[in-house]
Amino acid sequence: MNEGTGITDGADASEAAGMDAQAAAAIMGEARERAQRELTVNRPVIFASWALVYLLGYGMVWLSVRGQRPFHAPEGWALALLALLAVLALGVTAAVTDRATSGVGGVSQLRRRIYWLSLAVGLLGVYIMQPALRYVGAGHGVISVFTASSPLLVAGVVLAAGTAAWLNWYAFGLGVWLIAVAAFSGFAGPAGVWAMDALAVGIPFLVMAAITLARGRS
């Protein structure tokens, strides 16, 4: 190719004449591979960063509440660590997504915006409900279960519903799994719910990171 030089019809024709079927196939393969690599969101990194939020963040919150008799609340340092990890994971997700989707417009961009907006609005609603529950006199146990599992419920519903746009059964399955974890983990109690969510979300996210990484390399 003559990058960097002017292209005339003559030069163009001679370029084409010098390109046989195999060379064309090689160019197609290389261009497709590069476009896919550059334009595809690096999901292993996103899955791994959120796995860390659950395994480490939720895990630390669980460590801070597991011995409490009677149960009152997670320790401030544990919640602060969880918040820090969540902010870091959000930053990683935003950076990785932006790197792949920079310059890409149209329908996908609109879908992405609606997806993230739905998630943000859902999480905002959850965090507004939390003081409302306190206000109506909900106990520490109820608040703990709600704080641990309601974000999962929101994420699961948005993810499962979002698959209508992506036609992606894997994402739908993950969404349903998050809903199931949110629904059932509360039975582990106000302390156990943190451990249950940490393992039931963190481990599958790590597995998804490994699977998507392996697929990307194959």
Add this chain to the structure above:
Amino acid sequence: MSDDGLDPVIHAPARLRLMVTLATLPDGDNLSFTRLQELIGLTPGNLITHLRKLEDAGYVQTNKTGSGVNALTTVALTRDGRAALERYTAVLRQLLDTAELAQPQVRTHLEPDTDSAGNYASHNDAGPHRRAQQGNG
């Protein structure tokens, strides 16, 4: 069409790269001129020249919005362009198959990401779990 049946508008290295790159986007998506330039590695002048040829053939559509520092030019593959690339791929596959019969060690680069009809898989959607859906990672 050229003698071997390959569409001459597509059958030039730079335009072939352009078409393949744009074809990795799902229908309805577009790519900014700057990002396309970064992916293809052409100078702006060369990119404009090649895009004009593709646009004249009805294979791509460019759209300019805004002005001055806010100007944004986007490029998208048209339906005709996608169909033309599929035809090009089919003809290329035939040529390679013929070559492979004559010379068994010839391997194609066309198989991994095209379906039986020669359609391209789209990989762009940035929904958080889109990649898992692709089946080919």
